[in-house]
Amino acid sequence: xxxxxxxxxLLEWARLRPLMQALKTARYRAVDKAYRSRPAxxxxxxxxxxxxxxxxxxxxxxxxxxxxxxxxIALVRHYVPGVVHVLVDNSPTDEVAVRICRVAEAExxxxxxxxxxxxxxxxxxxxxxxxxxxxxxxxIRPAAPHAFGFIDDDLFPTAHDDPFAPLAEQDVxxxxxxxxxxxxxxxxxxxxxxxxxxxxxxxxxQDWFIGLDTGGGNWEPLYSRLxxxxxxxxxxxxxPFRDDLAVADGPLQWVGTWLHxxxxxxxxxxxxxxxxxxxxxxxxxLAAAMRPxxxxxxxxxx
Numbered sequence: 001x002x003x004x005x006x007x008x009x010l011l012e013w014a015r016l017r018p019l020m021q022a023l024k025t026a027r028y029r030a031v032d033k034a035y036r037s038r039p040a041x042x043x044x045x046x047x048x049x050x051x052x053x054x055x056x057x058x059x060x061x062x063x064x065x066x067x068x069x070x071x072x073i074a075l076v077r078h079y080v081p082g083v084v085h086v087l088v089d090n091s092p093t094d095e096v097a098v099r100i101c102r103v104a105e106a107e108x109x110x111x112x113x114x115x116x117x118x119x120x121x122x123x124x125x126x127x128x129x130x131x132x133x134x135x136x137x138x139x140i141r142p143a144a145p146h147a148f149g150f151i152d153d154d155l156f157p158t159a160h161d162d163p164f165a166p167l168a169e170q171d172v173x174x175x176x177x178x179x180x181x182x183x184x185x186x187x188x189x190x191x192x193x194x195x196x197x198x199x200x201x202x203x204x205x206q207d208w209f210i211g212l213d214t215g216g217g218n219w220e221p222l223y224s225r226l227x228x229x230x231x232x233x234x235x236x237x238x239x240p241f242r243d244d245l246a247v248a249d250g251p252l253q254w255v256g257t258w259l260h261x262x263x264x265x266x267x268x269x270x271x272x273x274x275x276x277x278x279x280x281x282x283x284x285x286l287a288a289a290m291r292p293x294x295x296x297x298x299x300x301x302x
Contacts, residue, residue, distance in 0.1 A: 028126075031118060032205065035130050036137045042101060043112035048086060049143035051110070056164045057084045057145045060153050061131045064091045066099045068154045068261070071282060073107040078289035079157040083164075086110040086139070090131045092120045112139070124264065129205030129214045132187060136202055145194050149174075150204070152188030154261035156282050161257055163191050166232050171196040172222070175234040175255050179211040184223055187215035189234060189255050197222060238262075241270075241277045250274050 039045075058076060062069050069087060076085050087104045089112065091097045097113050104111035114134055119127035132150060140148050147164045166173040174190035176183050187204060203217030212219055234255050241250045250270045253260035261278045263271070 028205065032130060032133055032203075035115065035118065036134045038115040038134075040138070041113040041115060042089075042097070043110070045112060045139055048084075048110045048112065049139055052084045052086070052139075052143045052145045052148075054144070054146050055084055056082065056147045056149075057086060057140070057143075058149050058151055058163075059086045059088055059135055059140070060151050061128060061135075062087045062089045062091060062100050062153045063128075064093070064096045065153055065263075066096065066103060067279075069100050070103045070107060071279075071286060072151075072153065072156055073104065073109045074289040075157050075282065075285055077108060078285070079160050080162065082162075084110065084145075086112065088131060088135050088139075089113040090117055090120070090127060092117075125206055125214045128187060129203075129217065132204035132214070133202075136204060140194070141198065144198070147191060147193050149189075149191035150187055151258075152260060154263050154278075155188055155255070156259045156261075156278075156285075157257060158259055158282065158285050159257035163189070163234075167191060167193045170231050171226065173232065173234065175236045176228065176231075177213070179216075182212060182216075182219050182223075183228055184212050184216040184219055187213075188260065189258065190215060241274045245270075252278070 058080065060069075060072060073085060073087070076083070085108075087100065087109050089097050089100055091100060091113075101111050101113065114131055117127045117130055119130055135150075147167050149163055163173065171193050172185060172191065174185035175188075177186050200221045202221060204215055205217040206212060206214055207216040207219055236253060236255045238247050238251050238253050240247050241252045248266070250266040250273075251262045252274070253262050259278065259281060261274065266274065
């Protein structure tokens with residue numbers, strides 16, 4: 001949304017910046033409203049809504065990464081028991097969406113495919129925000145879970161964790177990002193008590209005009225009403241995936257014991273090597289996650 005009128009300088013007024021930002025805001029809201037009125041392309045929204053009612057649900061916005069989906073589903077199932085894990089697929093092509101759907105079905109996650117996203121290929125952050133808003137309006141708010149959270153599709157738990165536990169003492173929990181005097185929860189790891197936010201006009205999109213990325217649209221309706229000093233935050237740190245690199249060239253992020261590949265950051269020519277490092281780091285955890293299934297199959301074989 002545009003800044004308060006009093007926040008614009010005389011030069012900005014002379015350049016009609018308040019008017020331009022107001023028009024762009026109206027456009028973004030119109031696109032968002034039209035998009036969330038469209039039905040899911042695949043998956044049973046009503047059935048998933050019934051399943052998550054009154055429970056804790058983790059939602060991943062998947063995007064064209066079959067391996068990440070397979071790894072994350074297995075690790076969430078192993079390390080975050082008791083939650084319903086839903087993949088909301090924002091992939092741009094039918095081929096990869098079909099493959100992710102098959103992985104979700106085989107690994108026990110719930111699956112929905114979003115309508116074609118008008119921001120795909122133009123603005124990844126806006127595309128992500130649109131997907132989150134669709135999920136809020138069409139699945140989470142009608143279902144009324146006990147609590148819900150959004151996680152990035154390349155975020156992998158590496159130890160037993162209950163990301164909803166802090167919500168026993170506070171309304172929201174996640175990795176905080178600060179922009180001046182404002183703050184918001186990173187859209188890749190954010191948890192909410194449903195009863196505390198159900199009546200609010202939430203907006204998981206950006207608020208670029210005041211410097212806030214995806215999820216920052218909740219500054220006005222939600223975060224501005226909370227005292228950050230009283231909230232427990234998820235600990236986070238960035239490290240290079242290789243010791244001889246600067247963090248900016250090949251970052252990995254730890255959010256507590258969750259490993260984030262940070263796929264869109266760093267030098268593109270290093271992405272494949274970084275993916276190999278991530279796979280090696282989570283390999284023993286994937287083995288532990290699959291062990292009960294292997295043992296079950298072995299025990300049932302003649």
